[in-house]
Amino acid sequence: MATPRINWYSGACYHITSRGNHRNDIFKDEEDFQVYLTLIYESLEYYMYEEYKVICYCLMDNHVHILISTNNSPPGKFVRRLNSKYAKYFNKKYNYIGHLFQDKYHHELIENDAQMLDTSRYIHLNPVKAKMVVKPEEYKWSSYNMYIGIKAEKNIHSDMILKYFAKERNRDLYRSFVEAKIIREIGDA
Template identity: 60%
Template structure:
C-alpha cells in the first residue's frame, strides 16, 4: 500500500518526530547524538537552495523532536536524508540488523502562531517530562540553551520563535514562557 502524501505548501512548518523501533534507543552514546546533529547541519547545507529552517529540536534516547520550516520543497527529502544516513551509521556501529526507526517520521502541520509557540515549548520541555533533568537548560541535546543565550546557535533559526516576543527582552520572555509550565506543574503537585 503506498504511503499517504503529506500536506505541504511553501512556508509550511512542522512538528516532526521519529521513534526507535519497538521504542528502543536510537541514541546510546554522546557520539550518536553529535552525529545526528551533524547530519541535521549537513542536510541544511546540502539542501540550502530549498531554504529549510530548523526552528527547535530535542534528541531524546529513543526518539527525536524537530520543528522545521520549509520554503521551497516538502520535508520528505530533508528527513529522508538525515534518518537514512543515521540508520546506516547506527547499524554499522552497533552491528544492528533491521529497522532502526519504528516507522517513517511523523509530521504534524503547524497551522497558526499559537501552535508554533506551543510546539517549541513542548519540544524544549521533553526532558523535563521524562524526568531526565530539573531545568530545560540542563539538557544538552536540545536547542533550548541557544534560545535563551547560553550557547551560540549553529543549526537553528530561533528568530522564527523569538520574534514573537519583545525585541529587547525576547530571550528572557521566551524562557519565562517555557518555564511557566514547570512552575505551574510544581504548584499543582503540592
C-alpha cells in the first residue's frame, strides 16, 4: 500500500510512525535499538542540506515514533532511507525474508502548538501506556531523558518543545507537563 500523498510546506512538522509488519517486533535486542539510533544520526547527516530536525523519538519493540521538522523537503526521503537501511541490517542479522515494516510509514501533520506539545508527550509516554515502565524516564530508547536533563542531548532538537516553557525551568516544567498526564489517567482509572 502506498503512503498517502503528504501535505508539505517548508517548516512543517510531522509525527512519523513506522510499525513492524503484522505488528511483529522490529527490535529484538539492545544492539538493534542502538543501530536504529545510529541510522537516525547517519540519515540526518546524509540529508544535512534538507535540514531535517528530529524533535523527539521513542523506539518501541514493534514500532517507532519520530517527531520531525522539515525545511527543504518532505520527510519521505529521510524515513525511507532510515527504514530501508535498518531493514537491510535486520534481515541480514536475523536471516529474515520479506517486509520488515508494515506499509511504508504513517505521517500526521502537526498543525498547531497544542498538537506539537501533545504529540511530544504522547511519544514520550508510549512505554508507560504499554506498561513497559512506570515512569517515562525508566525507558532507555526514547528522547525523554534528554528532555528532562538526565542524559546529554544527541541528535534531537528539544528546544522546539522546551521553548513553550519558562526558560529558567523548562526541563522541570516539561517533566511536570508529561507526568501530569500519568497522574490524570491513573486518577481516572
